[in-house]
Every structure is written in structure tokens, then in C-alpha cells.
Amino acid sequence: MSRITREEVANLARLARLDLAESELDEYAQQLEIILESVAKVGEVSTKDVKPMSHATGLVNIFREDITKESLKREEILRSAPASEDDRFRVPRILDEE
Amino acid sequence: MSDLTKLSALELSSELTKGSVSAVEVTKAHLDRIDSLDKSVQSFLHVDKTGAIKQAEEVDKNRKENKKVSALAGVPLALKDVLTQQGVPTTCGSKILEGWIPPYDSTVVKKLKSAGIVILGKTNMDEFAMGSSTENSAYFPTKNPWDLTKIPGGSSGGSSAAVSAFFAPLAIGTDTGGSIRQPAAVTGIVGAKPSYGGVSRFGLVAFASSLDQAGPFARTVLDCAMLHEVMAGHDPLDSTSINQPVPDVVSAAKLQDVKGMKIGIIKELGGEGWQTGVLNRFNESVELLKSMGAQVKEISIPHSLYALATYYLIAPSEASSNLARFDGMRYGLRVDDGNFSAEEVMNKTREKGFGKEVKRRIMIGTYALSSGYYHAYYAQAQKVRALIAQDLTNAFKEVDVLISPTSPTTAWGLGERVNNPMAMYLADLATLPPSLAGIPAMSVPIGLADEDKLPVGLQIVAPFMNDDRMYRVGGAIEASLKTKWNGLLIDQAPALGGAK
Numbered sequence: 001m002s003r004i005t006r007e008e009v010a011n012l013a014r015l016a017r018l019d020l021a022e023s024e025l026d027e028y029a030q031q032l033e034i035i036l037e038s039v040a041k042v043g044e045v046s047t048k049d050v051k052p053m054s055h056a057t058g059l060v061n062i063f064r065e066d067i068t069k070e071s072l073k074r075e076e077i078l079r080s081a082p083a084s085e086d087d088r089f090r091v092p093r094i095l096d097e098e
Numbered sequence: 099m100s101d102l103t104k105l106s107a108l109e110l111s112s113e114l115t116k117g118s119v120s121a122v123e124v125t126k127a128h129l130d131r132i133d134s135l136d137k138s139v140q141s142f143l144h145v146d147k148t149g150a151i152k153q154a155e156e157v158d159k160n161r162k163e164n165k166k167v168s169a170l171a172g173v174p175l176a177l178k179d180v181l182t183q184q185g186v187p188t189t190c191g192s193k194i195l196e197g198w199i200p201p202y203d204s205t206v207v208k209k210l211k212s213a214g215i216v217i218l219g220k221t222n223m224d225e226f227a228m229g230s231s232t233e234n235s236a237y238f239p240t241k242n243p244w245d246l247t248k249i250p251g252g253s254s255g256g257s258s259a260a261v262s263a264f265f266a267p268l269a270i271g272t273d274t275g276g277s278i279r280q281p282a283a284v285t286g287i288v289g290a291k292p293s294y295g296g297v298s299r300f301g302l303v304a305f306a307s308s309l310d311q312a313g314p315f316a317r318t319v320l321d322c323a324m325l326h327e328v329m330a331g332h333d334p335l336d337s338t339s340i341n342q343p344v345p346d347v348v349s350a351a352k353l354q355d356v357k358g359m360k361i362g363i364i365k366e367l368g369g370e371g372w373q374t375g376v377l378n379r380f381n382e383s384v385e386l387l388k389s390m391g392a393q394v395k396e397i398s399i400p401h402s403l404y405a406l407a408t409y410y411l412i413a414p415s416e417a418s419s420n421l422a423r424f425d426g427m428r429y430g431l432r433v434d435d436g437n438f439s440a441e442e443v444m445n446k447t448r449e450k451g452f453g454k455e456v457k458r459r460i461m462i463g464t465y466a467l468s469s470g471y472y473h474a475y476y477a478q479a480q481k482v483r484a485l486i487a488q489d490l491t492n493a494f495k496e497v498d499v500l501i502s503p504t505s506p507t508t509a510w511g512l513g514e515r516v517n518n519p520m521a522m523y524l525a526d527l528a529t530l531p532p533s534l535a536g537i538p539a540m541s542v543p544i545g546l547a548d549e550d551k552l553p554v555g556l557q558i559v560a561p562f563m564n565d566d567r568m569y570r571v572g573g574a575i576e577a578s579l580k581t582k583w584n585g586l587l588i589d590q591a592p593a594l595g596g597a598k
Contacts, residue, residue, distance in 0.1 A: 012461045015468065016418060017425070018452070019445035028461065031519055035462055038520060041407040042478045045485065052480030053487060055308035055338065056294040056536020056562065062337040076201040082432035091427050094440040 004033040102127035107173045107267040107321040114161070114172045121154035121161075121172030125216050128174045132218065132265045135594045140240050141250075141259035143179050144187050145219035150174070157214045170324060171214025176260040176269040179220035180227055181312065182301040183207045190303050191223040191235040191253075194451025195430045204301020205333045206270060206312050213328045218266055221256025225453045226421065227277055227305045229253050230525040233516050234455045241512070242285055244552055244591050248509035251281025251525075254315070258285040261315045262588055268325050269315040274306050275409050276505075276529025278313045279541040283504035283555025286543045286587045288322045288572065289315045291529075293563045294536030295340035298333030306416035307338075309409075309533050317588050319542060319572040323351035326565070342563060350566035351573040357391035359571065362497035364559075365398045367528045373507040375547025379554040380503045383544045386578055387501075387571070397493050397500065401485045405530040408486065410523060411466045411479035412534070418463025421456070424448060458519065487535040494561045499571055502528045504541040504555035528557055538565040542572040543587040544579065553587060 006025040009032065013020040020028070074087055083090040102110070102124050113119045129147055136142055157172040177183060180190050182200035184207075189195045203211070210217060224234035232255025233239045240255045242248040243263040250259040254271030258281030261269045271278040273291035282289025291313045302312055314325035330344040363384060368377055388394050426432035426447030433446040452460070466475035493500060505525055515521045532539040541555035556575065560567040580586060 009461070012464050012468075016457075016460045016464045017422075017441070017444045017448050018457055018460065019442075019449040020457070021449075024457075028458065031458060032461060032465070034520055035410065035458075036465065039407040039410045039462075039466075039475070039479075042404055042411065042482045043474060045401065045404055045478075045482050047478060047481035047485070050481040050484050052477060053484035054480060056487070057338055057340060059295075059338060059340075064334065072201050077428075080198050080201065080429040082426060082430070082434075089428055092434060092438055092440045092443045096439075 004029050004036060103131045103264045105267065106318050107170060107316060107324060110173050110267060111169050121157040121216065122151060124172055125150050125154040125174055128218060128266055135263065136265060138241065138246055138595060139243055139259050139263050140238050141221055141256045141263060141265060142219045143189060143222050143237055143256065146186050146217065149186065150216050150218050153216045168213040170328060172216060173268060174216045174218050174266045175210060176219065176221045176257055176266040177217050178223055178254050178257050178271050180223060180272055180303050181206055181270060183217060186220065188220065191225040191237065192451065192453065193236045193431060194424050198430050202301065205298035205335060206329050207301065209329055215328065221260055221269065223256055224253035225456050227253040227272055227274055228455050228459055230280055230522050231515065232256060233512065234453060236453050239512055242509045243594055244286065244509065247511055248552065249512055251284040251509065253277040254281050257315050258282055258287060258289065261317060262287050262591065263594055267317060267321060270312055270329065271315055272302060272310055272312045273533065274309045274413060275533045276526040278315065279529045279539060279557060280505045280525055282315060282541040284509040284553060286553030286591060287315060287317050288319050288540065288542050289313065290322055290326055290540035291538060292326060292330055292565055293340065293538045295338050296330050296563065296565065298336040298339050300333055300335040304420040306413040307420060308416060309413060317586060319569060319576045320351045323347040323569050340563065345563060345566040347566050347569045350569040353570050354574050354577040356387060356571055356574045359392045360497040361387055361392045361394045362397035362493055362500045363394065364402065364500050364502040365396050366402045367502035371506065372503065373547060375549045376503045376507060376554050378548060379545040380556065383556050383575060386575065390574060390578060397497060399489045399493060399531060401482060401489050402531040404482050405486055405534060406523060406527060408479045408482045408534060409530045411475050412483060414459040414463035415466045415476050418460045418467065421460055424451065483534045486531055490531065490535045490537060499567050500559040502557045504528060504557040508547045508550055508552035508554060532559045537562050538568055540568045540572055542575055544575065545587065
């Protein structure tokens with residue numbers, strides 16, 4: 001198994017939207033390597049022709065009637081928002097300025 | 099009434115029905131005990147005094163007006179802080195949700211309220227239910243009432259501590275890989291993980307959706323069954339909810355008879371590396387079950403040896419996806435200096451708001467799901483999961499229930515495993531196979547380990563939607579041990595703060 005480098009941890013953190021501190025990179029590299037080495041054990045099992053199991057119930061596609069129902073009130077939802085304006089969530093800019 | 103906090107839910111129910119005590123008195127007695135003793139245990143993140151007393155007054159009013167009320171109306175309960183309760187803070191033990199007030203009730207809370215159960219407050223937990231000791235709470239660690247230097251189990255350690263400290267006769271926990279059963283075991287109480295889909299997940303903040311299941315804690319098997327019955331049942335708001343009648347767990351808990359039942363000992367769970375005192379108590383319970391007329395034999399679940407590896411791929415993968423919702427945009431923490439881009443806000447908010455274990459699991463999941471590793475890790479784990487489930491299905495062709503010790507050790511010291519994630523994960527060894535298969539399992543107290551005089555639990559596992567079977571076995575063992583001990587195991591716990 002390949003060693004988990006601090007560059008790999010930095011890449012995982014980027015994918016997971018975590019602004020890790022420099023000091024965390026080494027710590028996680030060490031820990032993730034131990035954990036990933038241990039969970040790699042699943043590779044020892046012969047799984048030819050085994051169907052993957054995603055959950056236990058066997059249920060597929062539960063549908064409901066397409067009927068409009070009352071939902072939560074806008075002001076109740078926005079009360080917990082970090083910032084709101086004009087009955088909407090206020091979010092930071094998502095596009096760079098020209 | 100001398101001490102209302104010492105009574106079981108069933109005993110309280112009977113006193114409340116007779117009218118010898120009011121729901122407000124019962125609630126106040128428990129709130130007072132929390133007030134004076136939770137300083138040392140730290141089981142609650144939030145105590146909702148006003149709300150609890152209001153709920154109790156409502157129950158008393160309904161009883162006075164001779165309105166029909168449920169058996170548990172007026173009985174207090176502690177709620178794990180991962181289930182939403184309208185108007186009451188829900189943090190999931192995380193700083194990222196600090197201050198969030200949910201605008202809606204989870205289905206479990208709706209059911210508790212309509213049964214008149216009084217919710218005292220929200221209990222501490224490992225952040226986002228990731229952990230086995232409650233030390234991963236972003237707020238403070240909870241202590242084991244048996245020994246305040248030990249962990250109360252996790253992730254539902256606030257709930258297990260609250261019930262074993264007599265702060266509430268009932269509590270709700272959630273169990274993804276053992277988070278109800280292991281805390282119940284190490285605090286000497288009863289805890290059950292229902293069949294996956296047996297209890298609605300609506301309003302349960304998701305960790306690993308294909309595994310998460312809420313369930314009851316109590317000091318007796320029958321109390322646990324009564325709460326199980328209240329919280330279970332089909333819910334159209336949860337698409338994985340099972341549309342079948344709730345198994346009759348209450349009648350099963352009352353049977354106290356295992357004659358003729360076939361019980362399988364899971365061969366792979368025990369032996370080397372397991373604490374001697376845990377194995378001693380387990381072996382005694384096997385003899386006890388035999389003496390009560392059960393047919394006991396050893397049975398192999400070969401793929402259970404891979405449960406730990408399978409679980410620590412599947413659960414983190416699902417978590418990495420589920421926790422993507424905490425982006426600092428719609429609720430919870432936002433770290434923003436006013437000039438950050440949306441992506442910077444997300445990166446900084448998640449870095450600041452999540453604790454170490456949560457970040458660790460998000461990255462394991464991200465790794466297992468990333469291209470190049472997906473087939474070797476996540477997809478392979480899903481296939482091994484199918485084989486574990488198949489092993490268990492095969493076992494149930496031969497036996498009615500399976501048993502094992504709930505956890506390899508008793509409660510360990512606070513701080514002992516915090517810097518060693520793999521050691522922490524090992525606490526779930528026995529509880530993971532039923533979780534992966536989605537089948538019901540519970541833990542009942544079977545005594546104290548010789549070495550440290552701390553509680554040991556017996557895990558009882560039943561086939562899918564046959565939850566009643568584990569209650570039948572649990573109820574029978576409890577009845578027999580109660581005669582032997584002249585009371586419950588929890589009655590042997592040392593007094594808290596000198597006043598018991």
C-alpha cells in the first residue's frame with residue numbers, strides 16, 4: 001500500500017473543503033496511513049459475483065403522491081441562517097470580480 | 099414517595115396513573131437531581147427546565163380532565179443531542195451547530211411528545227456520533243457514574259450516563275456501529291438498536307445514513323421495550339422506514355422464559371485480546387441460559403472478522419457525503435471576514451467548526467470514494483458487507499438469536515485512547531456485524547468484571563424485524579440475575595456525590 005504523504009492529505013482536505021493547518025497535515029498523514037492500512041483488509045476477501053449491499057431494507061424507490069403541502073415558514077428557517085437579506089440566505093460572493 | 103428518581107418508568111407510570119404523584123413532581127425530582135449532581139457527570143449539554151415542566155403540567159392537566167393518556171405519560175426522558183426538538187438547541191456535540199435552534203421536531207420527538215413523555219434536555223455525545231467514549235464532544239467529556247475517571251461509552255455516552263446516574267429512567271440514543279449498545283454495556287444499563295428502518299430517521303442529523311438508527315436506553319428490559327414501542331413505527335417522511343407492524347417487544351420482555359429457544363454464540367467474538375472479566379461474565383450467562391432451558395451452540399460468522407474494516411470504510415464514506423451540508427451558508431457557524439469567497443468561507447468554517455475525529459473520518463471517506471481507490475475500498479466494502487449479512491442470515495436458519503459480549507473491555511480511563519483512533523475503533527468489534535446487516539441487537543447487564551468491578555454487557559442479536567426475540571432473551575436473563583443479586587446491577591453502583 002502506498003504511503004499517505006502530507007501532499008495527499010492536503011489534496012484530500014482540499015476535496016473535503018477543510019482548510020487544514022500545516023501542523024495537522026503531518027498528524028493526519030500518520031493516522032490516515034494506519035487506518036487505511038487496517039481497512040485495506042477488505043481486499044483479502046474474495047467477492048467475485050457478490051452484489052454490493054448499500055443498505056439493509058431491500059426497499060427501492062419509495063414514491064409519494066405529488067401533492068403540495070405546507071412546509072416550514074420562511075422566517076423560521078432564516079432565523080438560524082448566519083446571514084439573510086430580502087427573505088433569502090445571504091452568501092459570500094461565488095464569482096470572481098471582473 | 100421517598101425518591102422518585104429511583105423508580106423505573108413502569109413504576110412511575112403506575113404511581114402517576116394511581117394519582118399518588120403528579121408529573122410535575124416527578125419531573126422536578128429529576129431536574130433537582132440533575133441540578134445537584136450533573137456537575138460531576140456532565141451528561142447534559144442542555145437542560146430544558148421550563149419546557150419539561152410545561153410538558154409535565156400538560157400531562158397532569160390531561161389526567162385531571164380524564165383524557166386518555168399513554169402509559170408513559172409524565173415519565174421523564176433524556177434525549178441525545180442529535181435529534182431535533184423544535185425550539186431547543188441541537189448541536190450534535192459540534193461547534194459547527196452551536197446556537198442552532200431547529201425549527202421542527204424529529205419524528206421520534208413527535209412520538210415522545212404525543213405519548214406525554216417529558217423531555218428533560220439534550221445529552222452529550224461524540225461529535226456527530228463519531229466515537230466510542232463521548233470524549234469527541236466539542237464541549238466536554240461525560241463521565242461514567244460508576245467511576246468518574248472512566249468513559250461512559252459512546253457515542254451516546256450522555257444518554258447512558260444520564261440513565262445510570264438516575265437523572266432519567268429513560269433516554270434516547272442513536273447507534274450507527276454500536277453507539278447505544280456499547281455505552282449501555284459500560285454503564286450497566288439496557289440499550290437497544292432496533293432493526294434498521296424500525297424507527298424513523300426524520301430529524302436525526304445524519305452520520306452514516308445506511309446504518310444510523312435511534313433506539314431506547316433504560317435501567318430495565320421492560321422499560322426499554324416500552325420506550326421502543328413508543329418510538330418505532332412507519333413514517334412516510336423517512337423513505338427507508340419499514341411499513342410493517344412494530345414487533346411486540348413489550349410482551350416479549352414480560353415473558354421471562356427462554357425454554358426451547360435456540361441460541362448461537364458467535365464464535366469469532368471473544369477469546370484472545372478480550373478482557374478476562376468480560377469473558378467470565380459472558381460464559382456465566384451462557385450457563386444461565388442453558389439452565390433456563392435454552393439450547394446453546396457455537397456458530398461461526400466467518401466474515402465478522404472483516405466487519406471493522408468494512409465499517410470504517412462505509413461509515414466514513416457516507417459521513418463525508420452527509421457532512422458536506424455543513425457549508426456555513428444556511429445554518430450553523432460561518433467564518434467570514436467579509437472578503438472571503440464562498441469557497442474560502444466553506445474551508446475556514448469547516449476547519450474551525452469540526453473536531454479532529456470528524457475531520458479524520460471525512461478524509462477517510464473522501465479517500466475511499468475518490469477515483470482510483472473507489473473499487474478497492476468503498477465498492478469492495480459494500481460487497482463484504484453483503485457477505486457479513488449473508489453469514490448472519492445463514493446463522494438464523496439454525497438459531498433464534500445470537501449472543502456475544504457487547505464490548506471487548508469494560509469502561510477504560512478518560513484520555514486513554516484519544517490519541518489512538520484504532521484502539522478506540524476496536525471497542526465496536528462486536529457491535530459492528532449486526533449494524534452492517536441492519537438487524538436488531540441489544541445489550542443487557544450481566545455483572546461486574548473481576549479485575550475492575552465495572553459493568554459487563556451481553557449482546558443479543560435477532561433477525562431483521564424480529565426485535566421481540568432479543569427482548570425475550572434479555573427479559574429472561576434480567577429476571578434471573580435480579581433474583582441472584584436481589585435487585586438490578588445498577589443498584590450496586592456507588593453513590594454519586596455521597597447522596598444516593
